[in-house]
Amino acid sequence: MxxxxxxxxxxxxxxxxxxxxxxxxxxxxxxxxxxxxxxxxxxxxxxxxxxxxxxxxxxxxxxxxxxxxxxxxxxxxxxxxxxxxxxxxxxxxxxxxxxxxxxxxxxxxxxxxxxxxxxxxxxxxxxxxxxxxGIPIIKALREGLAANKIRSVYGILNGTCNYILSRMTYEGLEFDETLEQAIEKGFAETPPDLDIEGHDTAHKCQIIASLCYATEVDLDDVYVEGITKVTHADVAYALELGYVIKLLAIVRDVDGAIEARVHPALVPQEHLLAAVRNEFNAVYVQSDVADATLYYGRGAGRxxxxxxxxxxxxxxxxxGHAPNAAPFVYGPRRPICDIGNVQGRYYLRLTAYDKPGVLGKVCTILGKNNVSIASCIQQEENKEGPVHVVMMTHETVESALRNALKDIDKLDVIYEPTHVLRVL
Amino acid sequence: MxxxxxxxxxxxxxxxxxxxxxxxxxxxxxxxxxxxxxxxxxxxxxxxxxxxxxxxxxxxxxxxxxxxxxxxxxxxxxxxxxxxxxxxxxxxxxxxxxxxxxxxxxxxxxxxxxxxxxxxxxxxxxxxxxxxxGIPIIKALREGLAANKIRSVYGILNGTCNYILSRMTYEGLEFDETLEQAIEKGFAETPPDLDIEGHDTAHKCQIIASLCYATEVDLDDVYVEGITKVTHADVAYALELGYVIKLLAIVRDVDGAIEARVHPALVPQEHLLAAVRNEFNAVYVQSDVADATLYYGRGAGRxxxxxxxxxxxxxxxxxGHAPNAAPFVYGPRRPICDIGNVQGRYYLRLTAYDKPGVLGKVCTILGKNNVSIASCIQQEENKEGPVHVVMMTHETVESALRNALKDIDKLDVIYEPTHVLRVL
Known part of the structure; x- marks a missing residue:
């Protein structure tokens, strides 16, 4: 019947x-x-x-x-x-x-x-x-990986953002231009805030976190940062350093606590997530039994x-009506990691006046905060005004970096607040 | 309980x-x-x-x-x-x-x-x-894509073959060297024939074909060609032309008939399957409702x-024991496509004596069989002996190409049988 x-x-x-x-x-x-x-x-x-x-x-x-x-x-x-x-x-x-x-x-x-x-x-x-x-990711996490403890999930979950970032990366456009075109083509909602400010991705991040760890995770527990501050300069520096910028939902188990965050991140070009372009979505899962798996497809559309x-x-x-076809049951709450305690590598784009000693001052402050630099690109001299200095840090605790940046951005050689992106 | x-x-x-x-x-x-x-x-x-x-x-x-x-x-x-x-x-x-x-x-x-x-x-x-x-692909095809008619499946389903081809591609090794190392490292079974001759992939291809089209497909219906004839030269030419060589299981619905084949194929470098390296597996599915989806992970291992x-x-x-939790039910049999009727583009590696008129003779035979050439690489002069001529055809029917090759390989300027690879 x-x-x-x-x-x-x-x-x-x-x-x-x-x-x-x-x-x-x-x-x-x-x-x-x-x-x-x-x-x-x-x-x-x-x-x-x-x-x-x-x-x-x-x-x-x-x-x-x-x-x-x-x-x-x-x-x-x-x-x-x-x-x-x-x-x-x-x-x-x-x-x-x-x-x-x-x-x-x-x-x-x-x-x-x-x-x-x-x-x-x-x-x-x-x-x-x-x-x-269209990606059967809930089924994969809930059933396909039922045997697994999920270690981490990295998801490209908003087609509009991925479309905008892809065009910025591969066609050299600025954020505003691509957003306008995305709205014209009907890819982006109007107003596009839910997408570009990261909230749509945060909703999905929250659902994934709850599902992976069988626990309630409040939406407020998800750290959210959108893509509106990413510039074409960032995308180009990232490419030069071997990365592409993606808006990621990240869910991790950190010694029993849950990390749930949404922000743009530098993804190494050889990572499969870097190959996910335009409006496509993908979810990269690391788990204890199956190890790495990835799921890719169209994240939106009729x-x-x-x-x-x-x-x-x-x-x-x-x-059917199998008596044990239970829907989702939530277990006890788990602690949530504060973004300040996240460990990782960082991309910094400083905008500084091209004067002797700038790099020294910046590095001294970073060093005091135990943040060490892995590589650095300094833009060629610009007689008109300030130049970009791009730095990639070694692994550090986010709060240490934020403390350093408070002092760095107060330096009189710094023209505007330093732009920070996390590295996958 | x-x-x-x-x-x-x-x-x-x-x-x-x-x-x-x-x-x-x-x-x-x-x-x-x-x-x-x-x-x-x-x-x-x-x-x-x-x-x-x-x-x-x-x-x-x-x-x-x-x-x-x-x-x-x-x-x-x-x-x-x-x-x-x-x-x-x-x-x-x-x-x-x-x-x-x-x-x-x-x-x-x-x-x-x-x-x-x-x-x-x-x-x-x-x-x-x-x-x-570890990739939940049966679940994805059977349940995740239950709403869909499956148009085609392209799978990298044998980790040993993908490991060998990856090393040949990125480390410049010949087939025999990589195979030996794979056996030494325990990646390949001994004897490795089931893997490298494509039969292991054919078993999986048959299972996928039956599942996608809810019909019996005999193992003999699956066309099988392994990777033992792929040389480092092929891999290098493919790379020069913008492709990587992968052993693929291909299942397609061609106007109600089923195509099921396993063979090495040139995959465009920008295709996600090209990014699937070493022992990893992946399955790329095209279906009518969800469009393209891809599933990636470890295809073997404890x-x-x-x-x-x-x-x-x-x-x-x-x-549980839901009465309608039916296992797989096979519908009526469907016709199976003969490999000779497959349409596609082809990579040809001719080994010819470097004499005037060779290309003309080859192209005349191809033309007579309605096979047209999209691009061609001729190896530099080799005083020691024959040279490689690599051609990429436009779309053609496989039987026409095979007919042409029968005549081409009889030419006295051709040193050894032409190596043919299909293009995704």
Missing amino acids: AIGVGVIGAGTVGGGVIKTLIANSESIAARAGVDVALTHVAELDAGRLGEFDLTGVQTGSDAEALIENPDVAVVCELIGGIEPAKSFILKALNAKKHVVTANKMLLAYHGPELCAAATANGVDLRYEAAVAG MPTASAVVADIVDIACR | AIGVGVIGAGTVGGGVIKTLIANSESIAARAGVDVALTHVAELDAGRLGEFDLTGVQTGSDAEALIENPDVAVVCELIGGIEPAKSFILKALNAKKHVVTANKMLLAYHGPELCAAATANGVDLRYEAAVAG MPTASAVVADIVDIACR
């Missing part, structure tokens, strides 16, 4: 799910051995439904009626945002319906509450589409996201 | 599974919400068991007794080879035990029979470890393979 699916929201992602369920139900049945049938669609804007062949599907604007309908076994929440999405999901779970959502922001803020409701009702809550779109939503529906259909 | 696991075979992979189940059962319970307990190990060589802490685990040499023991719900067959592995698996399935295996050769030869036995008994047969070791076996055990434990 077919499993009935109700889709709430027929926008970009919802429309992709509707198209996929209509076009591929036969191949899904052949490959997965289950019949999945779209039975209901709830959408406030009836005009959106015109592009689909919805013969035999009940359509309307009432999401609550869809949830209550006994033919609907799986409810897909694809309207996004916090409310009414959250109420719809809770209502569906309490009505003992399985729920599939792509709503990363909602999960990042209210994941534990929603999972608890799913557990209490003995139904499933799935969200493969919430992280990295159809890739639909692929993930429908995979969740099929999973629910395959799994 | 814990699910009881019996492991048959405590060699490389079996030992890894035993270690993982002992070391990580707590984190598995925390992350997956199920208790998985190693209860029995059957191993003929008792000396192998000394390295494990098997307190509370029943050990012995009798695999059949393990299968019959009512405490064992999941049987892991990790002895490899066809018999007695096949009999053990069938016995376990008929005793209504779930089975997990890493035995790619057995699956490639007897997959349909084993799956039918699993289905008939309402139990699961899982084999994540049979393809690409612990990565164990990661896959234990993931299968955890899946079975999570899924």
Whole structure:
């Protein structure tokens, strides 16, 4: 017997799910051995439904009626945002319906509450589409690597940011130019702040951290820095030093504590993540049994996201009502690492007046703070004004570097605050 | 209640599974919400068991007794080879035990029979470890991409071959030298024929083809060519032309027919597969909904393979005995493409005497067969003997190229048979 699916929201992602369920139900049945049938669609804007062949599907604007309908076994929440999405999901779970959502922001803020409701009702809550779109990364972390303790995850999780940074790197453009073009082409949301300030990546980072360590991680625990301060000069210096700049979500287990941070980072050119260009996403995982694995694909867009939503529906259909098909259960809280305690290497771009002794002053302060320099590029003399001095540090504690920079940026030979990027 | 696991075979992979189940059962319970307990190990060589802490685990040499023991719900067959592995698996399935295996050769030869036995008994047969070791690629193809029609799969699936080709490419070594070193270091089996002749990759190719298209594909349907004829000269010319040579398993849907082939191929340097070096594996999938995805990791080795076996055990434990947790069901057979009908671009390395008119004669024959040349490198004059002429063709049908080469290799200016490689 077919499993009935109700889709709430027929926008970009919802429309992709509707198209996929209509076009591929036969191949899904052949490959997965289950019949999945779209039975209901709830959408406030009836005009959106015109592009689909919805013969035999009940359509309307009432999401609550869809949830209550006994033919609907799986409810897909694809309207996004916090409310009414959250109420719809809770209502569906309490009505003992399985729920599939792509709503990363909602999960990042209210994941534990929603999972608890799913557990209490003995139904499933799935969200493969919430992280990295068409890449089955939730499944890989949760099931494929079930045997593993996850040591670290490094993810390129925002297609807009990766597109902007790729164009800056390979086409020599400045941040503002590429952002404008990304908005024109419809790659970036307007306003693009959630993307370029790193918050979208932070939502996904939070979901991954919770999943890897089976614990609640608050969104506030995720350190966030976007890409708006990255200049073409940074990208070019990085390239010269053998790196490309990527916005990374980083999740690590540091002696039992959790590190969760989002910021641009210099990735060595020979690392696979450096080869992930344009709007593509990728997730690099290090774990104790499988060692390194990487997952790559399209992180956004109608159809890739639909692929993930429908995979969740099929999973629910395959799994049936197995009593131990438990949704996610959170274990005890774990300590969160402060960004100041992070250890790593750093890229510094100083902007200084080209006077004798500058390097000496800077290095003295770094040395006092136990920060040592691995390499240095000084821009050729610039008669018009200040020059860039780029330094790569050896491994250091971030707080020591920040202390040093407070003093360095006060030097009268320094023209503007030093730009710091972390190195993978 | 814990699910009881019996492991048959405590060699490389079996030992890894035993270690993982002992070391990580707590984190598995925390992350997956199920208790998985190693209860029995059957191993003929008792000396192998000394390295494990098997307190509370029943050990012995009798695999059949393990299968019959009512405490064992999941049987892991990790002895490899066809018999007695096949009999053990069938016995376990008929005793209504779930089975997990890493035995790619057995699956490639007897997959349909084993799956039918699993289905008939309402139990699961899982084999994540049979393809690409620690990469959860079976799960990705079967579940993660369940919504998709798979267009093509390009896999680097043999670590030994990729290690050899990588060293030839980046260290300038000849095939024989790298093979010897791989054997010395224990990377390659002795004899290494299954690896370097492409048969190991063909087993995996067959499993992937069956899985993607839900149909039986015979091992004989897979075209196989190994890497023994690839020379350092080929690798160097490929690099000059912007490619690296990889042994690929290729599975494609060509208008409903299935193409399944294993051979060395020139991969463009900017393709992600080109960045997969040394013993690592990767699988690049193109599908209709998710578009391109790639999965990367360690394709062999004790612990990565164990990661896959234990993931299968955890899946079975999570899924319980859901009545529709059907193992793989094969649909109708599909036509298989003949290698002669494959369309693609080709790399030709001719070895010819350096006489006037050689290129003209060769190009005339190619032209008659509708094969056109995209680019050409001629080695500098060699007074000692014949020189290499390397050509890249435009897209052509393989049979046309083969016809041309029959005539070309008969030319008296041609010193030895032309070496042909396909281009991705």
